[in-house]
Amino acid sequence: MGREPGNPTMTGKTLEHTPAARRAGPKGQPPKAPASRPTPPAALYPVAPVANSPGGAQQRRKRQVARTMRRFEAAVARLPKPTLRRQNAPATGEATRIWPVRTLLALALLLALAVAAGYLHNDPRWFVYRETVQINGLTYLDAEEIYAASGVDSWHILWLRASVIRERLRALPFVEEAHVDIGFPNEVRLDIVEAEPVALWVTNDQTFWLMPDGSALPMTDKRYDQLPPLIDPQGDARVVGRTGRMALDPLVLGAAWSLWARMPEISQLRFNQDYGLNFHLPGTLTWVYWGDGANIDSKFAHLEAVQRLIADGETRPQVIDLRFERPYVH
The missing domain is CATH 3.40.50 (Rossmann fold)
Structure with missing residues (x-):
């Protein structure tokens, strides 16, 4: 069938089924405006900022900083973690048990040494006096002079040296020889050989x-x-x-x-x-x-x-x- 010029017709469709007809209301009413489609969320469809706008440059800098931080965090995570535990050291619980025992033993030893030193230094039984010194071999020499010359009076027994006492006695003009024995706690024995007059x-x-x-x-x-x-x-x-x-x-x-x-x-x-x-x-x-x-x-x-x-x-x-x-x- 021929079409008249200026009056287009639609094949298989009536005018009412055209989009314009659908937008048009009933006869005698103006056509309805097309319904607007809902705008998708901005997060799903980010819109790139305009290339030369200030906001675009700021967004690029933020992305660069974020990438740099992620790289730095990844590099740090790959580094070996430092530890204060020695190699082949006992477990934490075992070390905690061992060190206090050693410390207590050292403190106990120091305390014992201090007590012993104080006892030896202050106890009068460790000091030499005339009644604890025995002098033998005298026939004409005076025992009190020999005792004074020995230099042992009121000395602690640990500070006396037999060789030093012997040399003091042998320096006397009337002593030919002297033998010195020191015993604990405060005993001294002097064996004197008197010099013979000439x-x-x-x-x-x-x-x-x-x-x-x-x-x-x-x-x-x-x-x-x-x-x-x-x-x-x-x-x-x-x-x-x-x-x-x-x-x-x-x-x-x-x-x-x-x-x-x-x-x-x-x-x-x-x-x-x-x-x-x-x-x-x-x-x-x-x-x-x-x-x-x-x-x-x-x-x-x-x-x-x-x-x-x-x-x-x-x-x-x-x-x-x-x-x-x-x-x-x-």
């Missing part, structure tokens, strides 16, 4: 025992009466000894010992300030002025020469003066 020093005031170094000790008995005497009425050969006691000049004693050794028949050896050592020549009426202990060998040589002259009857001197380099005989 001569007698006879003065107007007193007679002394003479030790090899010239130290003099007042004679207390007659046990050494057989020793050779040095008669010094005024005590002119007196000097101050190393212990502060009176002593005989060691040079004088040395010369006297030489005379006694070479001429044991000398009955009396005397000393005075004017002539020094002097003696009566045995078997004659001659008196010898020996002087001091200098030039002993030459003095003996001169004396032997004079003795030969006397024996040959060539001279009968009254005095032989050997104090000078050239002897004087008259």
